[in-house]
Amino acid sequence: MPNNKLPPEVVKHWPEVFGDVEIKAVPIEYIHSMRVYFHDGRIWEIDMNKQKIDSQNDIGSIENSLETFLSEYDEDIDHVDFRLNSSKLVQDVKSKTQKFMKKRK
Numbered sequence: 001m002p003n004n005k006l007p008p009e010v011v012k013h014w015p016e017v018f019g020d021v022e023i024k025a026v027p028i029e030y031i032h033s034m035r036v037y038f039h040d041g042r043i044w045e046i047d048m049n050k051q052k053i054d055s056q057n058d059i060g061s062i063e064n065s066l067e068t069f070l071s072e073y074d075e076d077i078d079h080v081d082f083r084l085n086s087s088k089l090v091q092d093v094k095s096k097t098q099k100f101m102k103k104r105k
Contacts, residue, residue, distance in 0.1 A: 006023060026084065037080070
């Protein structure tokens with residue numbers, strides 16, 4: 001069974017919340033970068049911060065491009081390492097929690 005826990009470098013930003021979180025998928029907005037490791041030793045770094053994301057169409061386009069890329073190189077890829085933008089994740093979770101708590105009063 002795969003490890004669905006957040007990596008330690010993400011958990012350290014907010015351990016009391018992220019320590020017990022299991023993930024199934026991560027929205028593209030929270031991916032900082034990707035490292036693609038190939039069987040022949042090459043490593044490609046894809047900087048997601050350079051992608052301009054202004055709308056859901058942009059997100060869909062980037063997701064489709066990544067899916068195409070990963071499918072095209074599937075036989076050559078050893079593994080992919082997704083790097084999360086943990087500060088954005090913390091900020092958004094806190095913001096959404098505050099909004100939720102205000103509505104509950």
